[in-house]
Structures are given as structure tokens and as C-alpha cells.
Amino acid sequence: MIRNFLIERISWILLFFAFQGMSLFIAYIDATIPFGSMLYVTFLSSLLFAVFLCFRYFRETRFYRSLEDWESSLDLSEVAEPISPFETIVVHSITEQTKLLKSELSENRIQLEQEKDDLLAWIHEVKTPLTAMQLMIGRVENVTLKAQLNQEWLRIHLLLDQQLHQKRLTVIENDLxxxxxxxxxxxxxxxxxxxxxxxxxxxxxxxxxNRTDVLSDAKWLSFILRQLLTNAIKYSEKSDIFIKSYEKEGQICLDVTDMGRGIDQKDLPRIFDKGFTSTTDHREQASTGIGLYLAKKAASPLLLKIDVDSLIGKGTTATLCFPKQNEFVNLQGM
Incomplete structure (x- = not known):
């Protein structure tokens, strides 16, 4: 801040020293003006000027220090009161811009909530004909056609379910x-x-x-397991999927292991990133890169830990580790 203050007033400082230098020069060439006295006056005025600069620094930078420390929270109470006309102009401009941003933020929030409510309502409306469609598929006599229709129905059902939970994730704490x-x-x-x-x-x-009793939320745990099973089934073909539960270091864990194509080691750190699919099979259209991302997001408030281990051609193991009871007690006071 000191450096910025001096740079801001460098022209005034140079002007002051120019005047002092000119006074000394005049005293030097004019014999009627005592050079020693003028040198003494210059020293005193320079000392007074330094004191003045220090005073102005603490006075003038108070406002700008408050701006520098101000967090972008649209709360102007943290900004110091202006003490000069220019600071007043800055505060007025910030205040007007803040009012505008608050108004736009409020409108955007209302719009987003409305869109979210509309989408949730649409998903619930679609579930009615989807249920009717399932009943109609059950009456189809052609076994091959029936299996194909069931698979497409399931894909639609899983996509709608994924969208429904994705919208609810923002307020998952209210639903646990x-x-x-x-x-x-x-x-x-x-x-x-x-x-x-x-x-x-x-x-x-x-x-x-081996261990079946866990502490969690049934609905959201089902959603997380659904994403893991969907991935395991999607990338497997004519093989078994192994599901086992066990206790490890006082925690109950659940493994979902498939014998599918596996995941490249360089992709493992990114599989929970939103939209990431694969670098090995980048042209594949079936993957959306959203399932594991949503599973990870939903697992966080449940204190669930998700780990994935995989090798190309050797299959993939997704592990869910459940929290101990005292972890929830400490968090929620159960």
C-alpha cells in the first residue's frame, strides 16, 4: 500500500523537490540570499513534508485498505466511510453497482428456482406415462421385442431418476x-x-x-448404489458382478466389482469430475460423465467415502465405506 501511495503522488513529490532544488539554486547564484539559511529552511521543509506525507498516508489509505480487505459479498458495511469527494464518488459508484448486482442476483435465483421447480414437475409428470408404458410392455408377447422395450424403458427411467436427484442435490441436507x-x-x-x-x-x-446394518439415508444410498451398478452393467458383457460387504478398520465397506473393460490408470483421478468420460474411448457416445460425479456429490453429506480401483481389461472395483456411528453423532448430535 505504501508503494502504491507513493506512486500515486509521485508527481506532487517531484514537484516539491523541484521547488526545493530551485530555491537552493537561486540561493547559490544570488549572493544576497544566505545559502546556509536556505539550506536549513530546505531541510526543515523537507522534514515537515515527510511528516505530512505520513499523516496523509494513514488518512487517505484507510478507505482504500478497507476496499482491499473487502470480501466480494456485496456487503458495503465493511467499507470505510469516505472522507474526500473522490472517495465519495467511488462509494456512490460501488453502491449503485452493488444494488444492480443484488437485483440481478435475486432475479436469477428466482428464475433458477422456477426452472428447477418446472423441471421437477415435468419429471414427475413424465413418470405417469412411463409407468403406463411399463404395464403395456408387460403385455407384449414377442420376447425379443419385449426385452428391447424393457431395456429402452429402463434407460429412460434411469436418466429421469438421475436428473431428479441432480436437482435435489443442492438441498440434499434438507432431505436427509x-x-x-x-x-x-x-x-x-x-x-x-x-x-x-x-x-x-x-x-x-x-x-x-457379511455386514448388512449400516448408518445412512436409504433413498440417497440407493441412488449412489444405482450409479455404481449402472456403470458396472454398462461396461460388462456376459460376466458376473461381485457385490460384497465387510468390515475394515471399524468401518463397514461395500465393494461392487465388475469384469468389464476397466479404466486406464491415467483416467482414475478424473473419473469423479463432472462431464469426464474417458481418454481411451473418447469417441464413445454412451457415457455422459455424470453418474460418478453425482454419486460423489451425494456421498459427501452422508460421510461416505467412494474409491475406485481398476485396470484395463481386468475390471473395476468401486468401494463404499460407511461412517462410524460416532461420526454422525458428532456431526448432527444424534
Missing amino acids: YIEQIQLESIVFNEIKTMQSWCIQKGIGFDIQL
Whole structure:
């Protein structure tokens, strides 16, 4: 700040020293003016000028220091009161711009909330004909056609479900209900939902649930598991998916292992990034790069840890580690 202050007033400082130099020069060439006295006056005036600069520095920079420390929170109470006409102009300009930004922010929030509500309403409306479609598919006699229709119905159902939970993620804390739940029922419900897809791809399940009681939210845990199973089924073909639960260092963990094509090691750090698909199969259109991103986002407020280990051609293992009970007690005072 001192450097900026001196740079801002460099012309005034140079003008002052120019006057002092001119006074000394005149005293030097004019014998009627005592040079020693003028030198003494110059020293005193320079000292007074230095004191004046220090005083003005603390007085004038108070306002600008407050601007420098001001966080962009649109709260002008943190800005110091102006003490000069120019500072008043700055404050007036900032105030007007802040009012405009607050107004635009409020309008944008209202618009986003409206769009979110409209989308949620649309998703719920679409679920009605989707349910009717499922009943109609059940009456189709052609086995091959029925399997194809079931698979396409499931794809639409999963995409709508993904969109629904994506919009709810912003307020997930308002929707959580932490309780003791059984992994077995959640795992089997999700497998049953994707049964037609698994049958068409020749995929089976090997399930070993040694520990089934976990502390979590049933609805959001189902959503996270759904994303992991969707990935496992999508990249597998005529092989088994292994699901097992176990205890590790006092925590219950759940593994979902497929024998699919696997993930390149260089891609593993990015698989939870929004929109990231793959560098190995970059032209593939089936992947959206959103499932694991949403699973990671939903896992955070549930204190779930998601890890993925994979090798090309050797399959992929996604691991869910559940929190200990005291972690939720400390967080929510259960």
C-alpha cells in the first residue's frame, strides 16, 4: 500500500523537490540570499513534508485498505466511510453497482428456482406415462421385442431418476434422514430394477453381504448404489458382478466389482469430475460423465467415502465405506 501511495503522488513529490532544488539554486547564484539559511529552511521543509506525507498516508489509505480487505459479498458495511469527494464518488459508484448486482442476483435465483421447480414437475409428470408404458410392455408377447422395450424403458427411467436427484442435490441436507438400514434390501431392490438389462447382457450377480446394518439415508444410498451398478452393467458383457460387504478398520465397506473393460490408470483421478468420460474411448457416445460425479456429490453429506480401483481389461472395483456411528453423532448430535 505504501508503494502504491507513493506512486500515486509521485508527481506532487517531484514537484516539491523541484521547488526545493530551485530555491537552493537561486540561493547559490544570488549572493544576497544566505545559502546556509536556505539550506536549513530546505531541510526543515523537507522534514515537515515527510511528516505530512505520513499523516496523509494513514488518512487517505484507510478507505482504500478497507476496499482491499473487502470480501466480494456485496456487503458495503465493511467499507470505510469516505472522507474526500473522490472517495465519495467511488462509494456512490460501488453502491449503485452493488444494488444492480443484488437485483440481478435475486432475479436469477428466482428464475433458477422456477426452472428447477418446472423441471421437477415435468419429471414427475413424465413418470405417469412411463409407468403406463411399463404395464403395456408387460403385455407384449414377442420376447425379443419385449426385452428391447424393457431395456429402452429402463434407460429412460434411469436418466429421469438421475436428473431428479441432480436437482435435489443442492438441498440434499434438507432431505436427509439418517437411520440404521439393511444393505441387503437396498442391493436387491436395485438389482431387481435393472434385471431386464442384466438378462439381455448375460450378466449375473455374486452377492456376499457379511455386514448388512449400516448408518445412512436409504433413498440417497440407493441412488449412489444405482450409479455404481449402472456403470458396472454398462461396461460388462456376459460376466458376473461381485457385490460384497465387510468390515475394515471399524468401518463397514461395500465393494461392487465388475469384469468389464476397466479404466486406464491415467483416467482414475478424473473419473469423479463432472462431464469426464474417458481418454481411451473418447469417441464413445454412451457415457455422459455424470453418474460418478453425482454419486460423489451425494456421498459427501452422508460421510461416505467412494474409491475406485481398476485396470484395463481386468475390471473395476468401486468401494463404499460407511461412517462410524460416532461420526454422525458428532456431526448432527444424534
